[in-house]
Amino acid sequence: MKRKTDCTHKRRSYFGVWGTDLSLASQSTIIKADFVQPFQVEGTHVRGQLIRLSDSLDAILTRHNYPQNVSVLLAQTIGLSSLFGSRLKFDGKVSVQAQSEGAVRLLVADCEHDGAVRGFAQFDETLCTNADIQNESDLLGRGHLAITIDPGTAKDRYQGIVELSERGVIASTLSYFSKSEQTLTNLKLFASAPSSSASSWSLGGVMIQKLPPPEERHLEPTHQALDDWEAASALLDTMGADELLDPHVDSHALLFRLYHEMGVRVYDPSPVRFGCSCTRERIENILRTFSAEDIQDIVEDEGQVRANCEFCNETYLFSLTDLDVMGIRPDTLNN
Numbered sequence: 001m002k003r004k005t006d007c008t009h010k011r012r013s014y015f016g017v018w019g020t021d022l023s024l025a026s027q028s029t030i031i032k033a034d035f036v037q038p039f040q041v042e043g044t045h046v047r048g049q050l051i052r053l054s055d056s057l058d059a060i061l062t063r064h065n066y067p068q069n070v071s072v073l074l075a076q077t078i079g080l081s082s083l084f085g086s087r088l089k090f091d092g093k094v095s096v097q098a099q100s101e102g103a104v105r106l107l108v109a110d111c112e113h114d115g116a117v118r119g120f121a122q123f124d125e126t127l128c129t130n131a132d133i134q135n136e137s138d139l140l141g142r143g144h145l146a147i148t149i150d151p152g153t154a155k156d157r158y159q160g161i162v163e164l165s166e167r168g169v170i171a172s173t174l175s176y177f178s179k180s181e182q183t184l185t186n187l188k189l190f191a192s193a194p195s196s197s198a199s200s201w202s203l204g205g206v207m208i209q210k211l212p213p214p215e216e217r218h219l220e221p222t223h224q225a226l227d228d229w230e231a232a233s234a235l236l237d238t239m240g241a242d243e244l245l246d247p248h249v250d251s252h253a254l255l256f257r258l259y260h261e262m263g264v265r266v267y268d269p270s271p272v273r274f275g276c277s278c279t280r281e282r283i284e285n286i287l288r289t290f291s292a293e294d295i296q297d298i299v300e301d302e303g304q305v306r307a308n309c310e311f312c313n314e315t316y317l318f319s320l321t322d323l324d325v326m327g328i329r330p331d332t333l334n335n
Ligand SMILES: [Zn+2]
Pocket: 276, 277, 278, 309, 310, 311, 312, 313, 314
């Protein structure tokens, strides 16, 4: 199937937003934005989300300053958590976690219902900076990918787990939807590092799924529904990193390029921002659970306890006086 690669100003008055005053982005304008834009391919059961991240992603990755190949993998994980988090209809969060036996041991990203996203990685520095080990399949070994929906109460927590694909976290996610949820899914997600032409990290992508309305989910899909899915998925397959990351093309123009032949309806976008839930008070509460002996073990030579948030790299310092006020006494001070 062919699709147009050039923007046109042709509008379809019966397609929701296309009938409104949709202004296509000027080719000279750099668009920086952080959001997930839901959409539906008109008259079909194909629902989708377009994602664009810039400042939020850049804030996370520059705080960590990981090797670039690790940052790209974490960026993809952050993109996935943002896509899933933006779907939450309640006060909670979605975590995406990849654990592997490879050079990258752990990738974690979570997104709150209000779009606050954060993430971190654990990896072998020597292996990850080895020029011979740069592909995702070389960085990730055997392991699993877990997607956790956490409504804040342990009772209703949901976790789906799938084997980690050697082809990376995106391939693993597709495998999860295929095996665990039996939902036809296609996903393109690309991250781009700062360069001579871009001052910050950015991420762009589109995910589509065949999601019939609830009353039809128990029915066998019709030939038409499957044809619609195949067409929408084939069109998405024609889209590469250059288009999904193009900072000169806004989300409406991108969706118009992709699905103008089938028609597309867009819904209100959900904003995404960097945000970490760590606070000094939370760290204090964790320290209060430590024994005096454990506290003694982490008191530094300077006479302070240093606690680092893995998600945002924020450091919290507690002097012995601070600990005393909190009612915490290192072991030696008790003698
Ligand atoms: Zn933090």
